[in-house]
Amino acid sequence: MYRKAALLISTLSTIALLGAGCAKNNTPSPSTKEQIIPSITTENQPLTENNQVVIKEASIGQDGWIAIHTKENGQLGDIIGYTSLPAGKDTKIKITVDRNKVTPSLVAMLHYDRDPKGAFESPGADGPVIRDQQVIMQEFTILNQGEITKKAVPTTNTTPTSYVGVRKEFIVTAKQWSFTPAVIKVKKGDTVVLKLKSTDVTHGMFIPDFNINETMEPGVxxxxxxxxxxxxTFTYSCNIPCGAGHKAMSGKLIIE
Ligand SMILES: [Cu+2]
Incomplete structure (x- = not known):
């Protein structure tokens, strides 16, 4: 146990220090609901067949995101996948990544969800979570890197290639009587992932153009x-009568 703690300290960051402290003293974590210490714990793993990695554990004091960065020549690279991390602690968090961009080592990093909330904006408003001047991140190894076929990147061919859709995730919060975000923008070809939640009463998510008709129960x-x-440009609206302002409750889905 002690040796493992020492190893963690030598590799990375505050989290490791805090983790080791907890392990040695065998005392419960000092975090309370008001003050959750942001942390992330990863394990080396194979990339799954459906292009997912699994984050062992992560905590954050406010709504945020976990982003997966590549690592090349010792440098952090592009974000190749992300998922939302609601305030609190979560375990076994699955994140879909771009298989063609996976590097032998990946880095999982906590990001804030700042205004405009619900959409992951990085680079932009949703910068990394920083605590004690440290970015909260942890590196891990992809064990089956050898089996992952890399798509050949043409270097001399200058023919523009058509847009390859990516997975874009949004947290859509409904409350009397609006949706946040009120505008969702993606590109044609993208896979749109909506994480729906209500903070007051039951609402609905109705996007007839895409055959979506879901209820949004508070707390789920x-x-x-x-x-x-x-x-x-498509409209999404609430189709569950939710009070006086119900009819005005709508948003725009813009697909470019
Ligand atoms: Cu409604």
């Missing part, structure tokens, strides 16, 4: 997924 997060296979 529901994840839906669909392909943005046509471009245009």
């Amino acid at each position: 997060m529901k994840t839906i997924e669909f392909e943005a296979d046509k471009s245009g």
Whole structure:
């Protein structure tokens, strides 16, 4: 146990220090609901067949995100996948990544969800969570890297390639009488992931153009997924009568 703690300290960050402290003293974590210490714990793992990695454990004091970065030549690279991390602690968090960009080592990093809330904006408003001047991140190894076929990247061919859709995730919060975000923007070809939640009463998520008709119960997060296979501006609205302002409760889905 002690040796493991020492190893963690030598590799990374505050989390490791805190973790080791807890392990040695065998006392419960000092975190309270008001003050959750942001942390992330990863394990080396194979990439799953459906291109997912699993984060062992993560904690955050306010709603945020976990982003997976590549690591090349010792440097942090692009974000190749992310998922939302609601305030609190979560375990076994699955994140879909871009298989063609996976590097032998990946880095999981906590990010804030700042205004405009619900959409992951990085680079942009949703910067990394920083505590004691440290970014909260942890590196892990992809054990089956050798089996992952890399797509050949043409270096001399300058023909523009058509847009390859990516997975875009949004946390959509409903409350009397609006949706946040009120505008969701993606590109044609993207996979849209909506994590639906209500903070007051039962609402609905109705997007007739994509055959979506879901209820949003307070306190329950529901994840839906669909392909943005046509471009245009579509309306999403609440279809469960939820009070005086119900009819005005709508948002725009813009697919470019
Ligand atoms: Cu309503």
